[in-house]
Each structure stands twice: as C-alpha cells, then as structure tokens.
Amino acid sequence: MSAPVEAPLTVSLVDPQLAEAASALVEKLVTDEVASKLARQDDTLWGPDAQDEASKRLSWVTxxxxxxxxxxxxxxxxxxxxxxxxxxxxxxxxxxxxxxxxxxxxxxxxxxxxxxxxxxxxxxxxxxxxxxxxxxxxxxxxxxxxxxxxxxxxxxxxxxxxxxxxxxxxxxxxxxxxxxxxxxxxxxxxxxxxxxxxxxxxxxxxxxxxxxxxxxxxxxxxxxxxxxxxxxDEAAAAAPELQRDSADNPAIQLGSALAAAHNAGAEKVVLADSGSGLVGFGDWAEQLIAESTGKQGLGLLPVVVESPDAPGFADHGHDATTVTIGPAVGNAQIATEGSLGAQFLLWETAVALAGRLIGINPFDQPDVESAKQATRDLLDGDGTTGTDEAPVLVEGGIEVRGEWLRSPSTLVEALGQLIAEAPDGGYVAVQAYLDRLDDASAEVLRPEIAKNTGLQTTFGWGPRFLHSTGQYHKGGHQNGVFLQITGSVADDLAIPDQPFTFGELQHAQAAGDAQVISQHGRPVLRLHLADRAAGLVALTNAVAEVRR
The missing domain is CATH 3.40.50.10490 (Glucose-6-phosphate isomerase like protein; domain 1)
Incomplete structure (x- = not known):
C-alpha cells in the first residue's frame, strides 16, 4: 500500500452571486450536521420516502x-x-x-x-x-x-x-x-x-x-x-475534510452551489477540464449527477464540453452553471481541484448533499428500466427494430423519421423543426448509436449545435448514455429535444445462443429509448445513416445551416 497522499482538495465559488446564493444552504447543512451524519451513514437525511433505498446505498462513504x-x-x-x-x-x-x-x-x-x-x-x-x-x-x-x-x-x-x-x-x-x-x-x-x-x-x-x-x-x-x-489513499486523505460540519467543507460548498443554482433555474451543469490531468472525469461525473438528481421533473443536467472555450461554456446563459475540473479559467463559476481519488469522493458527497437540498432521493433511478423494457419488447415482438418504419424524408442516404414532424422537405428543415421545439432554457441531446472509435467524428455535432442555436447541447454514445443521462431524459426537467442517430451495419455480429445480433440489439435499444422519450411528450428526430461516414459528413454540413 502506498503512503497516504496529502493532496489539496479545493472548491472555488468564483461567481460572487452564486456564492451568496449558496451561503444560506451552506449554513443549513452545517447547522443540521449533514456532513457528519452522512459519514455515519444516516439514512434519514433524504426524508422518509427515500429512507429504505438510502439504507442500502451508503457504504460508499467508507x-x-x-x-x-x-x-x-x-x-x-x-x-x-x-x-x-x-x-x-x-x-x-x-x-x-x-x-x-x-x-x-x-x-x-x-x-x-x-x-x-x-x-x-x-x-x-x-x-x-x-x-x-x-x-x-x-x-x-x-x-x-x-x-x-x-x-x-x-x-x-x-x-x-x-x-x-x-x-x-x-x-x-x-x-x-x-x-x-x-x-x-x-x-x-x-x-x-x-x-x-x-x-x-x-x-x-x-x-x-x-x-x-x-x-x-x-x-x-x-x-x-x-x-x-x-x-x-487519495480518497482517505480527503475524507476527514469532507466529513466536517464546517462552512469550508468543499463538499458542502459544491453541493450547496449546485443546489442553489438549480433552485434559481440554472439546472444545467456545464463541465470542462482546465488542465486537471483527470482524463475523462466529466464522463464519470455525468452519470453520477444525471442519475442521482434527474427525477420528479427536477435535477441537474450535466453537459460535458470539450474545453472552457467551447460553446455552452464560454457563452453559457442563465440556465447553466459552469464548472471547471481544475483551475478556474474563462467563464467558470465553480472550480474543483484535487487528486482523482479525492475528486471521486468530493463529487459523490456533494451530489448526495445537493439531492437533499433539491428535495429528491439521490440513490434511486426510477426511469432507467423503461427503456430496457421497451428494448426487450421490440426484440421479443415482431422483429422490427425501428428502421422498418417508413421515413418521412430521405436525403443523401439519411432516412429521417419522426411522427411529430411537419412535412419537412430537407434535412436542414427537419433539424430546424427539432430545434424550434426546444423551449427557452431547454436543451438538445445528441444520441449517437454508432461506433465511438470509427465514428468519432460525430462528436463535432455537440459544439456545432450549441454554437448555432445557443441551446445547451449534450452528446452521448448509445447505448452507453442509457446508463447515464438516460435517467435524466425521462425523469428530469422535461425541456429537452432529442437527435438520435443510427447507422447501417455492413458486417453484423451474431451473439452466441441469442435470437438477435449485436446490430439488431443496438437498433432495438435506439428504438426503445425513442419510444419512451416520445411517451414523455418530447420530440425525437431519428436519423438513420445508410453510409455512416458519408452520412456524418452530410449531417454535419446540415447542422451548420441550422439556426434557432
């Protein structure tokens, strides 16, 4: 075992207005001794309705x-x-x-x-x-x-x-x-x-x-x-600080700031790395935040961006709070710094505290199962996986689907109709059921849409995001619009002793999730690429023409 690592762990509330708004919540958490109670695994912290679930979910603190x-x-x-x-x-x-x-x-x-x-x-x-x-x-x-x-x-x-x-x-x-x-x-x-x-x-x-x-x-x-x-050891070094009932406890500061922002209407949390050295930390935090808080029409939507200069961070609006993992730079309102083990424990603690302040149970995920069930129903049913539905438009090998669409004549028009469905303060979720290695160019869609529309925009690889932001999409604030992308499979792969292939499973997962989101009254624009590489180029070009 390595020697304990005494790495500093800090949370900086850079925005004075946010710091002021958080101060009352900080005082409440300190007065109620929430940090020390959490360290003792007190399962009553989130109210009687959450107590049963919390009683089975608190061993992470030690x-x-x-x-x-x-x-x-x-x-x-x-x-x-x-x-x-x-x-x-x-x-x-x-x-x-x-x-x-x-x-x-x-x-x-x-x-x-x-x-x-x-x-x-x-x-x-x-x-x-x-x-x-x-x-x-x-x-x-x-x-x-x-x-x-x-x-x-x-x-x-x-x-x-x-x-x-x-x-x-x-x-x-x-x-x-x-x-x-x-x-x-x-x-x-x-x-x-x-x-x-x-x-x-x-x-x-x-x-x-x-x-x-x-x-x-x-x-x-x-x-x-x-x-x-x-x-x-890094987590152990940070634990005593995170368990103190003190106004300078970093987890109390972070959890209070996130909750204060949410309660004031800034329910998106835009995460950018600013040289922390914690590679991909935002992707881990995304699941923690979205699944823990996105329920009962409430919650924090994590938006992971490419850098502090990226659209959505540099030009964020009133509906978002910007956080750097690493030193505060650019338009950061909050910054968190520390070793990887310390940051894991910091964010876990802060999100649990934010859940208490927002008024939700951070340990359940009531809406995750719905998309899984819809997938099972498709695979067990007539064998269709969503791409059998007639498209409303085909352009450049891209099949456009969406029953809510108003007879678009071009792909750009269909994209424009989707963006128009987003309310003020809403968001766009790009869901790419593709190969995140070979089709990595799809990631450019996030900053391009955010830049052109001014809407907070998330990007998720399917079905990976179903185990992450998928909970928020159904249970959180219902102000999202959804761009789902699937692609033809040139060389499918059988799953031993299963009646479906990987390609069929992938498309069933996409169709199932789209079905559930639509049942929640949110628009899903489904694009199927006959040729993935050419289709992504055409889609990127079309997105460049879309404005809100």
Missing part, C-alpha cells in the same frame, strides 16, 4: 477503508496473469461498471489512448466496435465481465462472443474470465459453475454510480497495472 483488502488480492491476480503472458485487459461493462475504470486507467497513463495502463473498454452493442475489441491479441487478453445486477444485456452479449472466440482460438475461455458482480447474482453463479478465473464480489450496499472505489472500479484498473492502493 470505501477508502473497506476496499483496502482488495489491493493485495488484485496485485496477486495481475501477477499470475502476467506470468502467463496475459497483459491485455478488456472490460465488458456499462455505466458505473465502465466509466470509473476508464477514467482511472487513462488518468494514470496520462493519455486517453495507450499509455502505461492500457485498457479496452467495451460499453457498446455496435458490431464494429465489438469486432475491434475481438481483433486484439486474444492470447494476451483477459476479459473482465462487470455487472452489478449480473444480468446486463450488453455485458452478457459481450461475454458470450468473447467466450466463443477464445474457444475458437484454442484458449480456455474460463481461465480468461474475471467476473465482478454483487453477491448472489446469476453471473456469479455462472462463474462458479464454469470455473472462471476469478470472481470478485462488490459491496451490494453501493449503487453503480457511486462504485468508483469498489471492486467495479478497482478490479479492471488493478489488472491494467494501476496502483489502486494509491487511489484509495
């Missing part, structure tokens, strides 16, 4: 201690694998099972690709991206199968195809499978029955979005070579 026994075990497991020449880690996981390990490994390597702690994160159903993961050197590969419920359809599908390909290459699949799950799941039972290399049970009293310092965050990171003991 993970910096309770996870320490894992370090020695994981170090030994990594040593055994390396002794067999197995040093490539592929992580099959969604949401909280993948976001934290990705941030940990990329941060410790100092880069989002390659580096000293490489890991391949497979959080998709896109056939092309799954094939890319399978194309790596399987003789050197260990697959970490990570699912809290043990029944995540994406993760199970990935496990099935890797097991098949291990066997096809003469590799004992069971010896290359490491499972992370809660006690008593079907996945855990399966791992025991089939003799998987290892099963690590996570603390069941921690929700997925709070699981960065559980086995879900630590197992794949440790196998990739990260000093996870040092990560726990």
């Amino acid at each position: 993970l910096y201690e309770s996870s320490k026994p894992l370090v020695e075990r994981l170090t030994a497991l990594r040593g055994d694998l390396h002794g067999e020449g197995v040093d490539r880690v592929v992580l099959a996981g969604m949401g909280g099972s993948s976001l934290a390990p990705e941030v940990i490994c990329h941060t410790r390597s100092g880069s989002a690709v390659g580096g000293r702690h490489p890991i391949t994160v497979l959080d998709t159903t896109d056939p092309g991206q799954v094939r890319d993961a399978l194309a790596g050197d399987l003789s050197r590969t260990v697959l970490v199968v990570s699912s809290k419920s043990g029944g995540t359809v994406e993760t199970d599908s990935q496990r099935r195809v890797f097991a098949e390909q291990f066997a096809a290459n003469g590799i004992d699949a069971a010896s290359r499978m490491v499972v992370v799950t809660d006690p008593g799941t079907k996945l855990g039972d399966q791992a025991a029955e089939q003799g998987y290399r290892a099963t690590v049970e996570a603390d069941p009293a921690v929700g997925g979005r709070y699981s960065a310092l559980t086995a879900f965050g630590l197992v794949p990171s440790a196998l990739a070579g990260v000093d996870v003991g040092g990560l726990l």
